[in-house]
Amino acid sequence: MSDVSLGTTDDAVTADSGAPLPLTGERTVPGIPEENYWFRRHEVVYRDLLARCAGREVLEAGSGEGYGANMIAAVAASVVGVDYDTSAVAHVRARYPRVRMLQGNLAELPIPDESVDVVVNFQVIEHLWDQPQFIRECVRVLRPGGELLISTPNRITFSPGRDTPLNPFHTRELNATELTELLVDAGFEVESMNGVHHGAPLRALDAKHGGSFIDAQIERALAGEPWPEDLTAEVAAVSTDDFEIKVDDIDASLDLLAIAVKPR
Numbered sequence: 001m002s003d004v005s006l007g008t009t010d011d012a013v014t015a016d017s018g019a020p021l022p023l024t025g026e027r028t029v030p031g032i033p034e035e036n037y038w039f040r041r042h043e044v045v046y047r048d049l050l051a052r053c054a055g056r057e058v059l060e061a062g063s064g065e066g067y068g069a070n071m072i073a074a075v076a077a078s079v080v081g082v083d084y085d086t087s088a089v090a091h092v093r094a095r096y097p098r099v100r101m102l103q104g105n106l107a108e109l110p111i112p113d114e115s116v117d118v119v120v121n122f123q124v125i126e127h128l129w130d131q132p133q134f135i136r137e138c139v140r141v142l143r144p145g146g147e148l149l150i151s152t153p154n155r156i157t158f159s160p161g162r163d164t165p166l167n168p169f170h171t172r173e174l175n176a177t178e179l180t181e182l183l184v185d186a187g188f189e190v191e192s193m194n195g196v197h198h199g200a201p202l203r204a205l206d207a208k209h210g211g212s213f214i215d216a217q218i219e220r221a222l223a224g225e226p227w228p229e230d231l232t233a234e235v236a237a238v239s240t241d242d243f244e245i246k247v248d249d250i251d252a253s254l255d256l257l258a259i260a261v262k263p264r
Contacts, residue, residue, distance in 0.1 A: 028123075029065045033236040034227060037217060041196065044240040045122050045151045045257055046071050052147060052259070056117035059141060061106050061134070062124030066092035066099060072120065073098035080116070082109060107133045111141045118142075122151045123255070126170045135186040144264040148188060151257045152179065154195065158254070176250045179258055188260035194245050195253020201242045205234060 028038045046068045054075040063069045063081030065088065073079040073096070081101045083089055089103040104110040107130050119138045128134050138148045153159075155173035159166045165173050174182065176193050183190050198206060202213060209216035217235060220227045227235075245257060 030067050033232055034217075034221070037213075037235050037238045040238045040240050041243060041254065042068070042123055043071075044196065044243045044245065045255070047240050048245050049120075049149050049257075049259075050075050052149060053118050053120070057115070058118045058120060059109070059111055059116045060099075060120040061109065061138070062121055062127075063092060063099070063101070064088055064124075066096045066101070068120070068122060069099040070096040076118075080111065082106065082111070107137065109137045109141055113140055114143045116141055116143065117146050119146070119148045120150075121148065123153070125150060126152050126165070126167075126173050129171050131172060131182060132186065135182055135188070139187050139262055142262045144262060146262045147191075148183070148258075148260040148262070150179075150183075150260065151196070151255050154251070154253050154256050156251050174256065176253075176256055179256055183258060183260045187262070189263055191259040191261050192247065193250060194247050194257045195250045196255040196257060197244045197246060197249070197253055199242050199244045202238070 028035060028042050030039050032039075050071065053072045055077050058072050058076045058079045060069045060072065060079065060081045063083050066081060069079050069081045069092065079099050081092055081099045082104050083092070083101075084103065084105060086103065089101050092099055092101045102110050106124070106128060119142060121134075121138070125131055125134065135148075142148065153167075153170075153173055155165075155175045155178070159170075159173055165171070176195075180190050180193060198213075205213040213234075216231060220231060250256070
């Protein structure tokens, strides 16, 4: 995800057949066994925050493949998705008709002032060039008392000891202090800052694979060879229940999860 605009926010994008989007490394998609760990790591945040979207008007800024927006649509009064990518917009329109999908720039959201109750932005801000401008846009489109639900990889654990992100699709990664400052500077009040961690089953796989189940997957992906059957099976079996979201040990978390409120 980036905040580069393709120049349209209307409904003229041609819908595709709803076939799966290709896996490029920029976004996660469901239904791919070797990608299942990352998909479930994203999905757990949607699952745990669905209650905050219940009965409310929700914008997902950077909706990607659309599975999360569709989860939200099951409980929300309405869901609008915004993404810059033409193929993603067409895919969501074809596959998830409960989501009203717009194409646009996250630095200039195609949404009126104070028009939504919740903005969801999961695993997207690390892709944006102008993060402060995007957060200001979230303030603009939220009604007073509205909430921004935002997750992003924890820079401390995702790109340890580096000045530049390991992921070539990331522009700037954040730690908990940096994310808090970004939100507060834009005018939000941070209600909570939590972290996504491995639960017991994934900690056992970490131990089995020499300390890092993630590194074992990355090593095989970079090798460009078929994955061992046992590793494929382990990755395919990961569920959302294998992750924990908690406030403790925030600097050791895999991903950060903030709930920020626009003052009334």
